[in-house]
Amino acid sequence: MNFVRRLLLLGAAGLMAGCDTFYQDARYADSSRQEAVRVEMARQQQARDLDVIKARNEALEFQLQQADARLGRIEGALREAGTPQADIAALRREIEQLRAGQASLRQEIVDELGREIVKLFAAQQTGARGGTRRTGAQTGYEHKVQAGQTLSEIAAAYQVTVATIKQANNLKDDVIRVGQVLFIPD
Incomplete structure (x- = not known):
């Protein structure tokens, strides 16, 4: 099995x-x-x-x-x-010249506005610093020196050179004192 x-x-x-x-x-x-x-x-x-x-x-x-x-x-x-293509090219050149003239005029306007703003700023600074306009033989401003001011800053504010301020005030060097009154010619 x-x-x-x-x-x-x-x-x-x-x-x-x-x-x-x-x-x-x-x-x-x-x-x-x-x-x-x-x-x-x-x-x-x-x-x-x-x-x-x-x-x-x-x-x-x-x-x-x-x-x-x-x-x-x-x-x-x-x-x-x-x-003709020459006419089209001439028109394009004229357009470019007009654009360049426009840019030049725009820059002149910006420059003139910048000068005016600086003059206004200087006038404001003169008022804020106690500067008064002097009249007489020589015109200009009187400026009272504040703490921390330098001849360079004052000259820049009135848009004159440091040499102009030194000459008008008979300064021998760049040393100024707080409270000193400087004449700033126009």
Whole structure:
């Protein structure tokens, strides 16, 4: 009995081994069929893409032909109108010259306004610092030196040079004292 059992088990194992081989062959057949389907679908997609590219190319060629025709009409109209390129270039140069002149005038106005603002500022500083206008043979301002002021700052505020202040006040060097009254000529 033991022998029969072994024989049956061995037969069952043999049958199962054959089924496994058959199953594997069927699986490979399915995967190769699936691969063939994928390849065919990819080929069809490429054909559709190629058709789209051809259509776009034809549309672009048509647009290019239209643009060439339009350019020809424009060039013909320019020849008929008799507007030479030299006239257009001359007009452009004139416009650029006018723009440059305008920029120059604008800069002159800004410079003049800057000078006027500095004069007004100096006049305000004179009033704030107690400077008074001197009348007589020589015109100018009297300025009372405040703490921390230098001859350079005072000269800049009144738009004169340090040398002018030194000469008008008989100063030998740049040393000034708080409370000292300086004459600032115009």
